[in-house]
Amino acid sequence: MIRSVPRSRLFDSLYLAYLVAFFVYLALPLVVTAVFAFNDAPFPSLPWKGFTLDWYFADGSEGRTGLFHDDGLLTALWVSAKIAFWVTLVSVALGCVNAVLFERIQFRGKEFLYLLMLLPLVIPGVILGVSILVFYSGMANDVSSAWGIELDLFRPGITLVVMGQVTFIATLSTLVIAARLRKFDPQLEEAALNLGATPLVAWFTVTLPWLLPSIFGAAAMAFLMSFENFNTTVMLTGSDTPLTVALFNRLREGSTPVLNAVALLLMVGSALLALLVMGRSSR
Numbered sequence: 362m363i364r365s366v367p368r369s370r371l372f373d374s375l376y377l378a379y380l381v382a383f384f385v386y387l388a389l390p391l392v393v394t395a396v397f398a399f400n401d402a403p404f405p406s407l408p409w410k411g412f413t414l415d416w417y418f419a420d421g422s423e424g425r426t427g428l429f430h431d432d433g434l435l436t437a438l439w440v441s442a443k444i445a446f447w448v449t450l451v452s453v454a455l456g457c458v459n460a461v462l463f464e465r466i467q468f469r470g471k472e473f474l475y476l477l478m479l480l481p482l483v484i485p486g487v488i489l490g491v492s493i494l495v496f497y498s499g500m501a502n503d504v505s506s507a508w509g510i511e512l513d514l515f516r517p518g519i520t521l522v523v524m525g526q527v528t529f530i531a532t533l534s535t536l537v538i539a540a541r542l543r544k545f546d547p548q549l550e551e552a553a554l555n556l557g558a559t560p561l562v563a564w565f566t567v568t569l570p571w572l573l574p575s576i577f578g579a580a581a582m583a584f585l586m587s588f589e590n591f592n593t594t595v596m597l598t599g600s601d602t603p604l605t606v607a608l609f610n611r612l613r614e615g616s617t618p619v620l621n622a623v624a625l626l627l628m629v630g631s632a633l634l635a636l637l638v639m640g641r642s643s644r
Contacts, residue, residue: 391628398621405618416622428622437607438623441588444519444603448526448587453580455527456534457572460542463535481529486592493525494596518599525597526587533586534579541575542568581638585631 397405401413419425428434463475481489497515504510514520545568553563591605598606608620 394621395625395628397618398625400618400621403617405616405621416618426619428619428626431619434604434607434611434619434623437602437604440519440601441604444522444526444594445584445587447523448530449580449583451523451527452531452534452583453538453576455531456538456579457576459531459535460539460572464539464542478532478535481532484529486529486590487596489528490525490593490596493521493528493593497521497524516599517597519601521597521599522594522603525593526590529593530583530586534583537579537582538572538575541572545571577638581634585634588627 398416399412399414400410401415402410415423415425415427417427417429419427420430459478463471484492494517498517501512501515504512549567549571550560550563553567554560558566589605591609594603595606595609602610604623608623611617611620
């Protein structure tokens with residue numbers, strides 16, 4: 362908005378009311394979820410029965426099992442963390458390579474490859490998951506039938522989940538890192554080369570430090586997107602169930618405040634990670 366344009370009190374009041382309503386709309390479901398994580402009732406619903414920490418620490422002796430004693434949810438949490446770690450590592454590495462490819466190198470068919478890279482973002486996650494499952498499972502079956510070699514990596518499991526998530530998260534990492542690289546002054550690298558540095562040394566001492574804020578941002582985004590992904594993951598998971606799939610299975614059996622406790626834990630973790638990235642980027 363142009364500050365010099367006069368505004369009436371009515372406009373300011375309506376604009377403030379809109380902002381309040383917008384943020385209440387965003388935050389109210391999260392607040393309700395967090396509150397019911399401490400409700401002393403077997404179901405996350407009103408009326409309020411009192412404050413309790415059973416949904417975090419109960420050991421099952423009184424018919425309640427808290428999150429930190431629920432082996433199923435803790436195992437699923439660890440599986441999701443492992444998947445998110447590898448997805449983040451691979452996606453950020455591919456994002457750096459792709460950013461240099463599309464921002465620094467000129468070659469025939471560059472625009473077509475760029476559009477091809479963006480394609481996973483417009484494909485529904487379920488369709489993407491089914492396509493990956495059919496392709497790799499079919500290839501594993503063909504190899505097994507023809508040569509008797511079992512390619513378990515291409516069967517439903519953690520490896521296939523990582524491969525499926527990387528297909529679209531690497532694209533987002535590329536866009537984040539490329540946006541930062543686009544603002545970089547190539548003359549800084551040329552100065553390093555003139556001072557005797559090799560291209561590899563110039564990359565690690567000049568370009569990479571410039572890209573670090575975007576790399577940390579892309580890593581945080583990739584980790585969170587992998588951790589919360591469901592549509593693609595549910596089609597590719599095997600015996601090791603990630604957290605989102607485990608929560609979905611629990612929800613089909615009936616919601617309990619333990620799910621609210623998990624949600625609150627994830628909200629706090631996401632907020633801390635966001636604050637960490639913001640603090641790192643502001644340096």
